[in-house]
Every structure is written in C-alpha cells, then in structure tokens.
Amino acid sequence: MSVTELPPPPVSSPAVSPLASLNASSISPLRRLRNQMATGLIYLAVLVAAFPLLLLVIYVVRRGAPAISLNFLTKPIPSPLRKGPGMGPAVVGTIVITGWATAMAVPLGILGAVYVTEYGTGNRVSRVVRFMSDVMAGVPSIVMGLFIFTAYTVKVHKLTGFGGSLALACLMLPIVIRATESMLSLVPRELREASYALGTSKSRTVLTVVIPAALPGIVSGCLLAIARAAGETAPLIFLIGTLQAHVNWNVFKNTNTTLSAQIFVNATQPFPGALSRAWGAALTLIVMVLVLTVAARIISSRLSVKAR
Amino acid sequence: MTATATRPEAPPPPAPPSLKANGSRLADRSFRVITMACGLAVLAVLVLIAVFTTNKAYPVFRVAGLSFVTSRNWNPTATHPSFGALAFIYGTLAISVIALVVAVPVSLCLALFLTEVAPRRLRLPVIYLIDLLAAIPSVVFGLWALAALQKPLSHFYGHVSSGVHGIPVLDRLFQGNNSRDFFTAGLVVALMITPIITSLTREVFATVPVAQKEAALALGATRWEMMRTSILGYGRSGVVGAVMLGLGRAMGETIAVALLIGSIPSITVNLFHPGDAMASVIVNQFGESSGTFTAALVGLGVVLFAITILINIAARAFVARSEKAMGKA
Numbered sequence: 001m002s003v004t005e006l007p008p009p010p011v012s013s014p015a016v017s018p019l020a021s022l023n024a025s026s027i028s029p030l031r032r033l034r035n036q037m038a039t040g041l042i043y044l045a046v047l048v049a050a051f052p053l054l055l056l057v058i059y060v061v062r063r064g065a066p067a068i069s070l071n072f073l074t075k076p077i078p079s080p081l082r083k084g085p086g087m088g089p090a091v092v093g094t095i096v097i098t099g100w101a102t103a104m105a106v107p108l109g110i111l112g113a114v115y116v117t118e119y120g121t122g123n124r125v126s127r128v129v130r131f132m133s134d135v136m137a138g139v140p141s142i143v144m145g146l147f148i149f150t151a152y153t154v155k156v157h158k159l160t161g162f163g164g165s166l167a168l169a170c171l172m173l174p175i176v177i178r179a180t181e182s183m184l185s186l187v188p189r190e191l192r193e194a195s196y197a198l199g200t201s202k203s204r205t206v207l208t209v210v211i212p213a214a215l216p217g218i219v220s221g222c223l224l225a226i227a228r229a230a231g232e233t234a235p236l237i238f239l240i241g242t243l244q245a246h247v248n249w250n251v252f253k254n255t256n257t258t259l260s261a262q263i264f265v266n267a268t269q270p271f272p273g274a275l276s277r278a279w280g281a282a283l284t285l286i287v288m289v290l291v292l293t294v295a296a297r298i299i300s301s302r303l304s305v306k307a308r
Numbered sequence: 309m310t311a312t313a314t315r316p317e318a319p320p321p322p323a324p325p326s327l328k329a330n331g332s333r334l335a336d337r338s339f340r341v342i343t344m345a346c347g348l349a350v351l352a353v354l355v356l357i358a359v360f361t362t363n364k365a366y367p368v369f370r371v372a373g374l375s376f377v378t379s380r381n382w383n384p385t386a387t388h389p390s391f392g393a394l395a396f397i398y399g400t401l402a403i404s405v406i407a408l409v410v411a412v413p414v415s416l417c418l419a420l421f422l423t424e425v426a427p428r429r430l431r432l433p434v435i436y437l438i439d440l441l442a443a444i445p446s447v448v449f450g451l452w453a454l455a456a457l458q459k460p461l462s463h464f465y466g467h468v469s470s471g472v473h474g475i476p477v478l479d480r481l482f483q484g485n486n487s488r489d490f491f492t493a494g495l496v497v498a499l500m501i502t503p504i505i506t507s508l509t510r511e512v513f514a515t516v517p518v519a520q521k522e523a524a525l526a527l528g529a530t531r532w533e534m535m536r537t538s539i540l541g542y543g544r545s546g547v548v549g550a551v552m553l554g555l556g557r558a559m560g561e562t563i564a565v566a567l568l569i570g571s572i573p574s575i576t577v578n579l580f581h582p583g584d585a586m587a588s589v590i591v592n593q594f595g596e597s598s599g600t601f602t603a604a605l606v607g608l609g610v611v612l613f614a615i616t617i618l619i620n621i622a623a624r625a626f627v628a629r630s631e632k633a634m635g636k637a
Contacts, residue, residue: 031530038532042425045417046434052499053441056452063455108346115343129347131624136350138553138620139357139613140560142587146609147357150364170353177350201332203339231445234562234587238594260447260563267451267567282448293443297436 057286064283067276073284077245077257080266083273087262087281089247094258094288096251097161097240098230101168106222108169109176110211116177117184118206130181137174144170145235159241161248161256167235172225179221183214220300227292231285233260259285357613365607367600376607382573384601391604393611395573399490399585400612403565404558406494406579407501411558412551414498415505420535422506423513442503450567453496461495462487465580483578488570491579496568497561505554508627512546513539515634546630552623556616562587586612 027035067085075086112129120126148167153159187210195205211218236242241255242265248256259281266278362369369376372391379392418438422431466485472478516539524534540547570582571592586608594605 027528027530031533035530035532038535039425042417042421045414046421046437048414049418049441049499049502050434050437053437053444055456056444056449057440059452059456060448108349111343111346112349113347115340115347119340119343120347125344126347129350132354133350134624135617135620136354138556138560138616138623139354140562140587140616142560142562142590143357143361143609143613143616146361146364146590146606150360150606151356154364170357173350173353177347201336203336204332206339227443231443231447233445233447234591237591260445263447263451264563264567267447267454278451282451285445286448289443289445290440293439297439 060279060282060286063276063279064281067280068283072277072280076247077262077277078273080269080271080274083276085277085280087259087277087284089244090257090259090262090281091284092247092249093161093240093244093256094230094260094285096249097164097236097256097258098168098226100162100165100251101172101229102222102226104165104169105172105176105225109173109222109225110180110218112173113177113180113184114206114211116181118202118210129177133174133177136170137178140234141167141171141232142234145237145239148235148239153239159239159255160253161240161251163239164236164256164258165251167239168229168232171232171235172229175225175228176222179224180214180218183217183221184210186217187213216299216302220296223292223296223299227289227296230292231260231289233258233264236261237264259288358610361606361610361613365603365610368603368607371600372604376604377611380573380575384597384604389600391600391607393586393604393608395575396584396586396589396608397611398575399569399573399583400559400587402490402579402583403494403497403561403569403585404555406491407497407558408551408555410495410498411502411505411554415502415550415554416509416540416547418502418506419509419513420539422510424531424535424539438503438506441499442507446500446561446563447567449496449500450564453492453564454567457492457496458487461492465489465491469580480577481579484580486570486580486582488568488582489580490569490583493565493568493583493585494579496564497558500561500564501554501557504557505550508550508553509543509547512543512550512627512630515546515631516542517634542633543630545626545633549623549626549630552619552626556619556623559619560587560612560616562591566591 069085072085072087073091074088077086077089078084112133116126116129120129144167147170148163152166153163156163191209191213192205195209196202200208236258240257240261242257242261244255244257248254262281263278263285266274266281269275269278368391372379376391376393377397378394379390380394380398381390381392382395383390418434422434426434462485465482465487469479469482469484472482520538520542521534524538525531529537565585566588569584569588571584571588572582573584573589574581576583590605590608594602597605
C-alpha cells in the first residue's frame with residue numbers, strides 16, 4: 001500500500017483528485033472482488049427478506065379479497081361445513097378484547113415509565129423496573145396465557161374475553177413501558193426546568209409539560225403495541241373459548257372469539273367454506289394491523305419533524 | 309394551581325418562604341407513589357407468572373421429577389401416565405437453531421445494508437419492508453405457509469434429499485420430503501425473527517463511532533473490510549445479544565409452529581421429519597387436557613418461561629456490555 005506517499009489533500013476540485021486513481025490501482029483484485037461479493041450478498045439478503053413477504057401479501061390478498069364484503073364483517077360465523085360470509089363476532093371480539101387490554105396496559109405502562117424516567121432516575125428500583133420490562137418483553141405469549149389461565153380463568157371458572165384481555169395486557173405492558181420511556185427521556189431538560197421555575201409541582205410538570213411534549217412518540221409506541229396484541233393468537237386459544245358464533249360485546253360474560261383465533265381454528269379445516277373465511281379473516285387482520293403500524297409511523301415521523 | 313397563578317404577580321426580591329401549597333405537595337407525593345406502583349407492576353407480573361404456573365405444575369413435577377425434562381416418554385392420557393417432555397424440548401431447540409442459522413446472516417446483511425451500503429432512496433423502503441414483516445401476525449404466516457409453501461417445499465425437500473444421498477453427514481440430516489417438519493417450521497420462524505434481529509443489530513451498528521470506521525477506511529480498507537473489522541468487530545457483543553434475543557423469540561413462537569411442525573413428538577437428526585415443540589404442544593393439547601395432563605402442559609410452560617428468562621437476561625447483559633464499550637469510545 002502506498003498510502004504513506006499520499007500527497008497533501010487537494011484543496012480544490014476533489015472530484016478529480018489523485019486519490020481516486022490511487023485507490024483503484026492500489027487495491028488488489030482479490031480484495032476488490034471480495035468487496036464486491038460482500039456487497040452483492042448484502043443486496044441478496046434484502047431480496048431474500050423481501051421475496052417471501054411479497055409472496056405472502058399477494059397470496060393473502062388473492063385468497064382473502066373474494067371473501068370480504070359487508071356481510072362478511074358483520075354476519076355471525078356459520079358452521080365450518082357451510083359456505084358463505086360471516087366473521088362479525090371475530091371482528092367485534094378482536095376490537096373489544098384488544099380494547100380492554102389497551103385500557104389496562106397503556107395507563108399502567110405510561111405511569112410506570114414516568115416513574116423510571118422522572119422519579120427514580122438512576123436509582124435501583126428504576127433500574128430493576130427497566131431491566132425487568134426488557135426481560136418481560138421476551139416472555140413468550142403462550143406463557144402469559146398459561147399464567148392468566150392459572151391466575152384468573154381457573155378462579156372465575158369460565159372462559160371469557162376478559163381472560164384474553166388480561167393476557168394481551170401482560171404482553172403489551174413491557175412494549176408500552178419501553179416506548180414511553182425512550183420518548184420521555186428525549187424531552188429536553190430545559191422544558192422541565194422552565195416549568196419548575198414557574199413554581200409548578202413535579203407531578204403537574206409531568207402531566208402538563210413532559211407527557212404532552214412526548215405524546216406523539218408515546219401514541220405511536222402504543223399503536224405498535226396494540227397492533228402486536230391484535231395479531232396475537234396463542235394465549236387466546238384456551239382463554240376465550242374461541243368457538244363463538246354470535247357477536248358478543250361483553251368481555252365479562254360468555255365466550256368470545258377473535259380474527260386470529262378464527263384463522264387458527266379454520267386453517268386446518270378441510271371444508272372450503274371455513275378455509276375461505278380463514279383467508280378473509282387473515283386479510284382483515286393484516287389490514288387492521290397495517291393501519292395501526294402505518295398510523296404509528298406517520299405520528300412518530302411528525303414528531304421528528306417538530307424536533308428538528 | 310393557585311401557586312402558578314399567583315407567582316408572576318409576586319414581587320421578585322423577597323421570595324415567599326413557602327410557595328408550594330400543602331395540597332400540591334401531597335398530590336406530588338401520591339403521584340410519585342402511584343407511578344412507582346405502576347412500575348413495580350412489571351416485577352409483580354413476572355413474579356406472579358413464576359408463582360402461579362409453578363404452583364399449578366407442581367403435581368407433575370412431583371410425579372415425574374427430573375424425568376420431566378430427561379425422558380422422551382410422553383403419554384399423559386394412559387392409565388399409568390408418563391410425562392417426559394424431552395422430545396418437545398428437542399423440537400423447540402431444533403426449530404430455533406434452524407431459524408437462527410437462516411435468520412442471522414440475513415439480518416446482519418440487512419443491518420449492514422441499512423447502516424452502510426444502502427443508497428438513500430432505498431433505505432426507507434427497506435425499513436418499511438422490515439416493519440411490515442414484523443407486523444404480520446404469526447397465525448397469518450402459519451396459514452400462508454400451510455397453503456402456499458407445502459407443495460413447493462415438499463418438491464424442494466425431495467430434490468435435496470436425493471441430492472445429498474450418499475454424502476456422509478448430510479444424508480442423515482435431510483431425508484424424505486415431509487413438508488410439515490422441523491425445517492419448514494424453522495424457515496417460517498426465521499422470517500418472523502429476522503425483523504427483531506435486524507432492528508437490534510442496526511441499533512448496535514449505528515452506535516459504532518464514526519472515527520472507528522474512518523480509521524479503517526483511511527488505512528486503505530475496502531468497504532467490506534471496514535464493515536468486517538470495525539463494525540462487526542466493534543459491535544460483536546451487541547450482535548451476540550441481538551441473536552440471543554432472536555433465539556428467545558424463536559423459542560416462544562407458537563402458532564405458526566403449531567400449524568407447521570406436524571405434531572409428532574420425535575427426536576431425530578433428520579430435519580425433514582415431523583416433530584413437536586413445547587409451545588405448540590401446549591396450544592394444541594390444552595383444550596383436551598385435564599388434571600395432571602393440564603399440570604404437565606403448564607409445566608412445559610414453566611420450563612419455557614425459565615429458559616427464555618435466562619436467555620433474555622444473558623442477552624441484555626451482552627447488549628449492556630456493548631453499550632458500555634461504545635460509550636467509552
């Protein structure tokens with residue numbers, strides 16, 4: 001390598017600097033080939049990830065779109081043997097079960113994150129809470145389901161949508177804490193100090209200054225958590241009863257069902273009617289989850305524009 | 309707040325001794341306690357998970373003892389039931405290893421692409437693509453793989469197994485053309501853990517100091533040499549952490565595996581063989597179980613919980629170590 005003999009960097013016209021010719025001639029063909037191969041492999045990896053995703057989306061749209069109609073989204077679920085529309089109970093179930101989970105996990109998670117960033121800054125309790133919410137984020141959803149089964153379903157002795165909500169809330173809690181915490185710690189200290197200087201108490205500062213400043217990011221994190229919960233299946237299978245043919249808005253009474261549970265139950269059915277409903281449910285679920293994810297993206301990118 | 313309202317009018321020099329109203333101090337303190345309680349809820353939930361599930365599974369741990377994790381004899385409905393979960397543990401591990409072998413190189417390449425290689429206009433689409441991949445529910449992956457992948461994969465497996473016939477190790481690993489097997493489940497799980505590993509390693513790579521990269525380039529390194537020596541070298545422990553978090557996620561993946569694994573408990577080196585995994589056996593059999601059988605399935609959950617907790621703690625330790633190393637630089 002003749003790097004040491006480099007002339008002093010050209011002050012002007014860097015485009016035709018001697019550096020370019022130096023690079024091109026000094027790199028051995030083998031190294032250059034290796035570099036190109038690595039770059040090629042990296043591009044290939046993008047294709048490897050994109051290809052199945054594209055196939056999946058096209059496939060789900062192709063099989064699911066014919067099943068979708070207003071009747072499909074509202075009518076009761078017919079028996080697996082029958083053809084025809086009906087996924088209404090699952091649509092309603094997904095909304096109410098995820099809704100109750102959100103109502104539990106979001107306030108709890110936001111307040112917990114407030115403690116970690118605002119009150120316990122750096123102390124042992126907040127470090128433990130942070131660490132444990134990281135660990136909790138890695139607990140499989142099926143374990144959450146077993147936990148709610150032993151702690152709730154066995155005690156109340158019935159399968160209800162609320163059991164599912166509890167399990168989903170456990171799943172969402174660490175996601176909400178993590179998202180909120182990272183957003184709160186981005187709020188500049190000057191904002192808090194300005195508020196204190198006006199004589200505002202700490203709690204009021206948090207509620208009226210810090211949280212509003214971080215709100216877009218918090219909302220976006222919560223939407224992602226909701227999207228994750230809405231698509232979750234495993235804990236619901238044995239908590240909510242799953243085989244509910246009629247719309248049930250009440251999560252505390254009787255069994256319930258969700259889109260994800262219906263997909264799982266119908267996926268292995270040999271009957272064409274049940275299968276086509278499974279595809280319709282899959283498309284509905286993907287659209288719901290995508291709307292939430294895109295909304296989260298838009299809201300959080302708005303924030304970054306403001307921050308700039 | 310009365311304090312805020314009266315403050316501006318108050319003459320600046322003689323600061324009143326106590327501006328804060330007593331009520332606001334009480335509110336402040338109770339708010340602190342409330343937020344602390346919410347934070348501790350995480351801890352409480354984790355402890356309660358351990359207590360409730362272990363308690364429920366206790367009968368089976370008492371009956372089966374250590375054979376629960378060392379025996380492969382699973383017959384929970386017989387008159388003399390036996391609860392050996394080794395085949396399920398093996399299945400979970402086999403799927404996770406396959407998933408990691410496929411997902412880790414792809415994810416590392418994706419992360420390098422996003423941090424170093426990608427032209428600006430390709431970056432955002434690829435980020436969206438990874439987001440989309442992360443957003444697709446597990447059950448949809450399962451349904452799709454069941455309907456769209458079975459035939460082509462069965463063909464492909466047939467070719468592979470006849471192709472490797474006679475080659476010492478490979479012909480034991482790849483036999484037959486079952487499309488509901490360890491390998492299919494592993495492939496689909498790989499798709500699901502790719503976004504997680506990618507986004508975590510991307511964060512690690514983004515924190516590699518620019519000086520480190522520029523130093524490599526200034527020494528005449530090609531872009532690939534720079535990525536290998538400074539980025540992969542510097543971010544190694546962060547990458548290990550990310551891979552372990554992916555492993556934890558792969559082990560807990562339930563629904564897609566339940567649809568694709570074939571549900572035949574087996575311990576075999578043949579990756580094209582149907583098997584069963586911990587999470588999928590729980591979800592497939594829980595509905596029909598009762599008594600000790602239920603306890604055994606909850607016991608599987610306890611084992612899964614313990615393994616994933618340990619993996620996560622170790623992974624976080626690696627990530628924290630890498631963050632510390634980056635901070636020093």
